[in-house]
Amino acid sequence: MIFLNINNLNVSIEGKKILNDFNISINEGEVHAIMGPNGCGKSTLANVLAGNEDYEVNSGKVIFKDEDLLNSNIEERAQKGLFLAFQYPVEIPGVNITPFLHASINSKLKNEKKPELDNLSFAKLLRKKAEELGISNDMLKRSINTGFSGGEKKRYEILQMSILNPELTIFDETDSGLDVDALRIVAEGINKFKNPKNSYLIITHYQKLLDYIHPDYVHVMRSGKIVKSGDISLATEIEASGYQKF
Amino acid sequence: MNLENNFIKHSKEYIFSDNKILSNQRESAFKKITQKNYDKKNNESLKNITINDLSKFDYFYKPIKEDPTVSLTDDLNYEIKLFNGICKHYEDDFIEIRNLTNLDFKTLLNQDNNNLDDIIIDFNKIFLNSGIFFNIKSEAKLNIRLTHETSDNFTIFQNNFINFKKRCKVKLEDNFNLTNNSINNINYNINVEEDATIKHNIFQNFANSNKLYLTSNTVCEKKSSYSQNTYNFSDGFVRNFHHVKLNGEFSNASLRGCFFLKDKNICSNKTNVKHNAENCISDQTYKGILNDHSKASYYSNTFVSENAQKTQGYQLSKGILLTDNCSFFSKPELRIFADDVKCSHGSTIGPVDESALYYLRSRGISKNDAMKMIISSFIQEDLQNLDKDIAERVSKNLSDYLTSLVND
Numbered sequence: 001m002i003f004l005n006i007n008n009l010n011v012s013i014e015g016k017k018i019l020n021d022f023n024i025s026i027n028e029g030e031v032h033a034i035m036g037p038n039g040c041g042k043s044t045l046a047n048v049l050a051g052n053e054d055y056e057v058n059s060g061k062v063i064f065k066d067e068d069l070l071n072s073n074i075e076e077r078a079q080k081g082l083f084l085a086f087q088y089p090v091e092i093p094g095v096n097i098t099p100f101l102h103a104s105i106n107s108k109l110k111n112e113k114k115p116e117l118d119n120l121s122f123a124k125l126l127r128k129k130a131e132e133l134g135i136s137n138d139m140l141k142r143s144i145n146t147g148f149s150g151g152e153k154k155r156y157e158i159l160q161m162s163i164l165n166p167e168l169t170i171f172d173e174t175d176s177g178l179d180v181d182a183l184r185i186v187a188e189g190i191n192k193f194k195n196p197k198n199s200y201l202i203i204t205h206y207q208k209l210l211d212y213i214h215p216d217y218v219h220v221m222r223s224g225k226i227v228k229s230g231d232i233s234l235a236t237e238i239e240a241s242g243y244q245k246f
Numbered sequence: 247m248n249l250e251n252n253f254i255k256h257s258k259e260y261i262f263s264d265n266k267i268l269s270n271q272r273e274s275a276f277k278k279i280t281q282k283n284y285d286k287k288n289n290e291s292l293k294n295i296t297i298n299d300l301s302k303f304d305y306f307y308k309p310i311k312e313d314p315t316v317s318l319t320d321d322l323n324y325e326i327k328l329f330n331g332i333c334k335h336y337e338d339d340f341i342e343i344r345n346l347t348n349l350d351f352k353t354l355l356n357q358d359n360n361n362l363d364d365i366i367i368d369f370n371k372i373f374l375n376s377g378i379f380f381n382i383k384s385e386a387k388l389n390i391r392l393t394h395e396t397s398d399n400f401t402i403f404q405n406n407f408i409n410f411k412k413r414c415k416v417k418l419e420d421n422f423n424l425t426n427n428s429i430n431n432i433n434y435n436i437n438v439e440e441d442a443t444i445k446h447n448i449f450q451n452f453a454n455s456n457k458l459y460l461t462s463n464t465v466c467e468k469k470s471s472y473s474q475n476t477y478n479f480s481d482g483f484v485r486n487f488h489h490v491k492l493n494g495e496f497s498n499a500s501l502r503g504c505f506f507l508k509d510k511n512i513c514s515n516k517t518n519v520k521h522n523a524e525n526c527i528s529d530q531t532y533k534g535i536l537n538d539h540s541k542a543s544y545y546s547n548t549f550v551s552e553n554a555q556k557t558q559g560y561q562l563s564k565g566i567l568l569t570d571n572c573s574f575f576s577k578p579e580l581r582i583f584a585d586d587v588k589c590s591h592g593s594t595i596g597p598v599d600e601s602a603l604y605y606l607r608s609r610g611i612s613k614n615d616a617m618k619m620i621i622s623s624f625i626q627e628d629l630q631n632l633d634k635d636i637a638e639r640v641s642k643n644l645s646d647y648l649t650s651l652v653n654d
Contacts, residue, residue: 050608078610090605094623100606103619107610143623144605160609 002063003028003199004168009060011041011048011224018044020224022060026168026199033202033210035235036221037243042203043087044224046172049201050084051077064168078104079111083166085157087173092144097156098126100144105163129162133189151182158189170201175209187212207239220246249280249301253372256305260375260403265351275368284365291364293543293575294514295485300369303429306399307375316343322388329395331376331404340386346377346405353407357435357463366459366485370431373403384411384439393421396428396456404432410470413441417633424452424482434462438470440494446474447636451643454481454511461487468494468523475632478505478513479643485514491522492554498527504625504640505532506647507540507572516545521554521584531562533628535621536572537651543575548589550582557584561591566598566624568617568651618648 004026011019018041026032036042048055049062051074062069069077105125106116117125130140133155145153154174161169171190175183187209194200194213202215210218210232218234219226220243227246228234238246247255253276262268278284279297286292307330315327316336326333326343335344346354354377382388396402410416424430438444450458458480466472478484490499501517519528530546548559565574578591598620606616622644629637 052604073613074604074607075610075612075616078608084608086605086608090599090601092599092602092605092620092623094626095602095606095619100609100611100619103611103615104609107612111610164609 001028001066003065005061005063007061007063009048009062010058011044011060012056012058013044013054017058018055018224019048022225024219024226026201028167028199029196030217031194031200031202031213031215032217032219033204033213033215033235034219034221034226035204035238035243037205040221041224042221043172045221046084046087046170046201046203049077049082049170050074075107076111078164078166079108081108081167083161083164083169085154085161085169085171085174087176089145089153089157091146091148093146095144097140097142097144098123101126101160101163104160108164125163129159132192133159133162134185135159149182150177151179151185154178154182154186155189158186158193162189162193165195166198168199168201170203172203173205174202175204175206183208184212207235210235222246247302247304249276252303252305256307256373259307260373261346261377262348262351262354262374265348267355268351271355272372272374275371278368279365279372285363289363289365290516290545291366291487293545294512294541297365300365303401304399305373305401307401310397322386324388324390326390326392327395328378328393330397330400331378331394331402333378340383340388341390342379342381342383344379346379346407350377350379350407354405357405357407362463362489364461364487366431366487367433367461370403370405370433370459370461373401373431374405375401375403377405377407380406380408382408382410382414382416384413386411386414386416388415389417389419391419391421393423394430394432396422396424396430398426399428401429402431404430406432406434408434408436410436410438410442410444412439414439415443417445418447419636420446420448422450422452422458424456424458426453427455429457431459432461434460434464436462436464436472438464438466438472438497440468440470442467443471444473445633446472447632448474448476448486449479449639449643450477450484451479452482454509456480456482457484458482459485461485462489464488464490464499466490466492466494466497466499466526469496470494471498473500474502475628475636476503477640477643478503479647480513481509481511483512487514487516487518489518489520490528491520492526492528493522495523496525497523500529501531502529502628503532504628505534505542506644507534507542508537508647508650510539512541514543516547518545518547519549519559521548521550521557521559523554525556526554527558529560531560531628533564533625534574535566535568535624535647536574537568539569539571541573543577545577545579546591547579548581548591550580550584550587550589552583555584555586557587557589559587559589563593563595564624565595566621567596568598617651621648
């Protein structure tokens with residue numbers, strides 16, 4: 001089975017080309033990191049994979065679990081097991097976390113033709129996962145991301161990931177805006193729920209997050225394509241001398 | 247039938263038609279309209295309404311067999327049904343209800359809306375055919391569920407007086423159960439005496455062949471509290487114009503409304519608060535969701551008189567436009583003549599937040615369900631402040647509205 005294969009993907013927004021013959025393959029259980037300077041197309045990649053309709057896919061193919069991902073809309077991609085941990089999780093006042101997550105897990109289970117979770121089973125699952133991440137019950141009573149600190153928002157993204165248990169998680173600059181302690185807490189959360197059957201694509205500027213998560217592969221992205229691939233030592237090289245040499 | 251024919255043919259059927267002073271008042275309101283002696287360009291009372299629509303109708307009003315009722319469902323919970331503007335006379339230690347009689351005409355002459363430049367009120371005066379007098383006695387603590395039932399093709403022009411006496415505490419629920427092709431021009435004159443606390447919830451949910459013009463004029467005396475919540479789920483035209491005068495120190499008023507429109511429905515809203523005394527608080531908040539080709543307007547006005555120091559006055563309007571073809575006109579206005587006040591106003595109107603929609607969909611929620619969640623969240627904060635039974639009722643109506651959107 002092809003888990004994820006992106007082949008010659010070209011993407012533009014409002015006529016401006018962002019991804020330029022982009023290629024990558026990720027197998028089941030692998031952890032990949034993509035590093036690159038501002039404006040190189042990292043977040044565009046994350047959003048295109050999640051199905052953001054603001055972007056125009058000009059050409060190329062994205063195969064996910066043997067299916068053409070580009071034929072699916074945003075929610076279908078999520079139901080098939082793709083999860084985007086947002087760089088800036090949006091605040092939605094009035095939409096309570098608990099019923100939202102309950103609807104979310106049930107939409108995935110329904111798609112997998114599995115029995116949906118009743119209120120009690122879901123409440124137990126949510127409490128268990130929240131406890132493991134040190135998220136209080138009070139926080140679960142609040143509206144989505146509303147009034148959360150930067151660290152809380154990212155921890156809440158991890159909580160969603162742990163409940164939905166997606167096969168592919170894309171972390172879009174999850175480390176941005178976090179202080180050292182918050183970064184450590186979030187990274188520990190990711191490691192806690194990292195599952196050898198699932199795959200991860202970590203998009204970041206800095207080595208720090210990768211020090212915690214230990215990716216199998218590190219890629220350098222410039223001008224909408226991957227220009228170099230290697231192991232964690234590539235991240236160390238970037239940290240020491242920047243992106244100019246790539 | 248045009249206005250003139252209606253007036254000539256039916257003028258003897260109206261209540262107080264034998265009273266010369268009121269007849270003169272009717273005559274002068276009639277002349278004002280027929281001689282077009284009103285502001286035609288910037289008349290807020292005619293927003294989303296044309297004078298032709300108002301003038302051409304078939305006046306129809308006659309006594310019917312059904313009896314209005316008053317019943318006590320349990321301790322101090324009153325169910326009152328008005329049939330075509332008529333109530334059943336009832337009185338106990340807490341409440342008195344009766345139809346207006348000739349004896350009340352002086353009250354009618356002195357009523358607070360006489361100075362309003364409002365064409366709808368002029369029509370109410372011209373064709374007045376019913377009126378109810380409510381008296382809620384001092385210290386009474388009770389709930390009233392009032393239902394206005396109007397039969398097919400009836401034209402109701404009603405003027406009601408509600409007197410909430412000192413220290414009473416009342417939850418008044420107003421329901422409009424209209425059948426088909428009815429016109430309901432209903433005016434409330436509400437007086438809230440010292441230390442009285444009133445929660446007035448108004449539900450409007452009826453078929454599109456009906457029209458409701460609801461106006462209220464409320465006066466709050468010292469330390470009184472009047473809180474009005476209006477929910478408009480109607481397919482028919484609704485005009486909600488609500489005015490409050492805060493005449494007593496430490497009184498407060500809240501005029502809140504939510505409307506949910508679809509198809510080619512139109513609604514016109516106005517709230518107006520006059521701060522005439524010190525240390526009073528007012529809140530005017532209207533929210534609307536508009537779909538298809540629907541249209542809404544909202545004027546909010548806060549007037550703070552020179553002696554109304556320490557006033558707090560807040561205004562807010564919010565609208566969600568679900569299509570490019572619907573529109574929401576909002577005009578907040580503050581006129582402040584005192585120098586020690588806290589007042590604010592705000593208005594936001596726009597489509598559903600696309601980033602919120604994307605976020606919810608990225609978690610596997612369908613577009614329709616995500617839309618429902620966002621729209622529900624829009625009034626969620628208002629529901630939190632309501633009594634449980636009212637909140638449940640609004641949620642149920644909202645759910646029906648959202649289902650109709652998805653099924654379109």
